[in-house]
Amino acid sequence: MEKEAEPMTFSERYVLRNAAGTYFLLDTTQSGEPYRKPFVLNEQAASLSRLFSDGFDEENIAKIWADENGISVSEATRDIADFCAAIGFAATAATLNNGDDE
């Protein structure tokens, strides 16, 4: 049986850039046809991106996020879920591929 492809991690898929005072999140797995613009992130979303890029799992990110923002872990988990949904990243799912890529 063919081995299932490992889901891509956040850092394998995304690159966070800061240029002209703006945070851009690039989905590097896109083929370029059609071209998909980067996500423009605010400071908070950029912080979440950095936590994902640093390799923390969702549970740990929720704890750090709750700590940093003085909110409950369940609220933090919702923030993270919203962020992941907005950028199309399936943080807890087995696979990530959402369609139009390679």
Add this chain to the structure above:
Amino acid sequence: MRTEEILLNTMRNAIFQQSENANYTNYEVDEAVYALAKAHTVTPLLFGTSFSSDALKQKVQSDAKQNALQCYRFLFRTKFFVRLLAENDIPVVVLKGVSAARYYPVPEYRKSGDIDLLLLNPTQSEKAVSLLQKNGCFLSEDEQNENHQIVLRDKDGIAIELHVLLVEPFDAAETNAVLENLAREIPRHIEHVDIFGVPFPVLSDGYQAAALMLHALQHFLRAGFGLKLLVDFAALFSHSLSKEETEHFVRIVNDFRITGFAETVLSSCVYFLGLPEKQNPLRLCDRALCDRFLSDLLSAEEFGHSEASRMVALRGTGLGDYLREFHHQTVLQNPALSKKKLFLPVLYTRTLAKFLRNNLTGRKTSAISVFVSAKERGALSYDMEIFRR
């Protein structure tokens, strides 16, 4: 402080902001500096400096953000075309664009207007054009005016320049033989580098530097080039090239006998853009020559678009240099027919008629102005010993 000096200082800060012992002063950028930067397509590099007004600060921020968005678009469109061609056994290497931007501290701030791809096997040009046409690109008929590249546009209007040679052939057979040898070497000097997480085939540092130098020379010998290309060199050489890559670069410019030109370009980076002298692999040349070169470069704006009379820089200032350039222009405009000597008188007449007509109708300048400009720039190219050393 003069507008030009402030702009150069700002460019220096933008490229060397992260270097050790940096102790640069941030001069205030005003509308005049902005206007000069805009003419040289380097306004994004002004981002992060001090401005004379909030309105100007916002204008620069907007320019920088738009440039970043364009950079990302070009990055992924380049990825698409490189992969498409590679999957059809048409290997290419990315020239300029993202491959030059990668040397900048913030690559998003380098302005790029098209996608330049060099075909590693030039005989595949028809196959490549056909493939791109099948994938939504179209041949841009009024842009097919150069012998070394084919210009297509994608559905969004982005120009894709398919190069069959690194640069347009020069006016001397021995130089073009060196160009052909270089083309044969290139496939052995390609690296796959990661730019924002996307891998691209690019020339190794030394070959990249040499390709940029030939590109700059080509523009210099026409209408000139602006500050952006000089900043490209400062950015590239701000990274220490390995000994081997440095040797490649030095050897290639020597083979083309453009060491004098390359010395002037890199010395100008040292004098005006803060390139550390130890990172200049060539001899530091006379400051006075660099001042003249800088003056030409600043008045050229991007690719010599500033004045209609800027058409060429001759190799010297004698009658022979004018005739040589005239013959070269004739050959470039009629690559096939000009090989038959019998046709030359007719082709010369046609070139002259076209030149005079374009001056009157398109460029709105006189032949005398063109000759005067060419003579002045010819004196500079003579002193840079182009094709002599």
